[in-house]
Amino acid sequence: MKIKNLSHKARKDFKILIPNYQEFLGDKLPHLAPTSLNLYTRALSFISIINNCNDKSILDTCIYLVKKILTDNNLKCIVGNSTVSGNNKNIRLSSFKNLVEIFKDDINNNISSLAYNTTLSMLGKVGGNIRKKIANEKNNEDKVQPKHNWVDLLELNNVYLKKYLHIKNQYIKTNEVPDYVFLRDCLVSNLYLNNTFTLNNSEFNVILRNEYKSLYLHIGDEMPTSNQKNYFWIKLNSTDHKIIINKNKTTGGISRSSGGLIGHTHITPQKNQKIFPLSENIVEMILLIKQIFNERPDKPFIKCNNRELNYTSSTWVKMLQRVFKTIDFKLSANAIRKIYQKNIDCLNYTKKDISLIYHMNDLSRDIPSPVNNPSNTQDIE
Secondary structure (H helix, E strand, O other), rough: OOOOHHHHHHHHHHHHOOOOHHHHHHHHHHOOOOOHHHHHHHHHHHHHHOOOOOOOOOOHHHHHHHHHHHOOOOHHHHHHHOOOOOHHHHHHHHHHHHHHHHHHHHHHHHHHHHHHHHHHHHHHHHHHHHHHHHHHHHHHEEEEEEOOOOOHHHHHHHHHHHHHHHHHHHHHHHOOOOOOHHHHHHHHHHHHHEEEEEEOEEEEOOOOOOOHHHHEEEOOOOOOOOOOOOOEEOOOOOOOOOEOOOOEEEOOOOEEEOOOOOEEEEEEEEOEEEEEEHHHHHHHHHHHHHHHHHHHOOOOOOOOOOOOOOOOHHHHHHHEEEEEEEOOOOOOOHHHHHHHHOOOOHHHHHHHHHHHHHOOOOOOOOOOOOOOOOOOOOOOO
């Protein structure tokens, strides 16, 4: 069952529960990244609704569900039926596991320590199987060669750049206000395809995921003081401009690793901040947009067509598909990153170089080993 399939009353109750869970999880798990907090909040609210727990307290809901899991000897009350996607099942299990861990003492006192450990074990086993299935599906996807190559994408970006230069020159000559949507699309295309750094006299790209939608603009020589936002940092007396990421899927939250017992995990804080280069050509576009449209610094810089709303994850995906529709109507940030990664010839670089290239694309996967190249023997420091 999906939220849209709930009854009118259930959808209304779902909306009422969301701020309750959001406040509770934000207080109990302050390390959660905003994206994770939002996902867990919605998942737990939905689980409460489908189990008729909307009138119960969060503690009573947790106790009730633990008892139901142990009585039924399955997790259907959490993950739903076979029509629920693996990713949604994984989110529901992770969110409920957080709830169980928060109420460990209450479960031990109201039921038993055996109930707590058994529930965690079941969550761990089922969650492990689901994540393994998701990983296998992703590996199969990774084996599929992209339809397009990096040259195709660069040619498209050159089309954007040619039109951008014409529009910029027209604005300088006539002060005619250009189309915001085109300038925004051109900026987005260049962020994915033309934000470069130099390594051993070769240029490489910085390609993030969808974080660009959340970047605020900060202009000044001092680093932004907030550690809760992501930024375009444009310096006044230097060309060493940066993208600062304080919150995304790999930053500012936690990662989990398996503990000694099945279902028990170790929580490790992620790196608090990541910094990436920002090319001068992109800075020029950003400053032109700021000058023409006087963009406010208290909202993310890149906005929807009406310039009133900021992008959500879903609207950003749709915008990307339109920006790159002449290449592929369904092109995504991950697809662009995959195409670029396949463009890098690992045989020509040391493992240290490859490590830096992967770091600049916020990749945590294993570094490809250079083979059949005697010069590539340098270890990563």
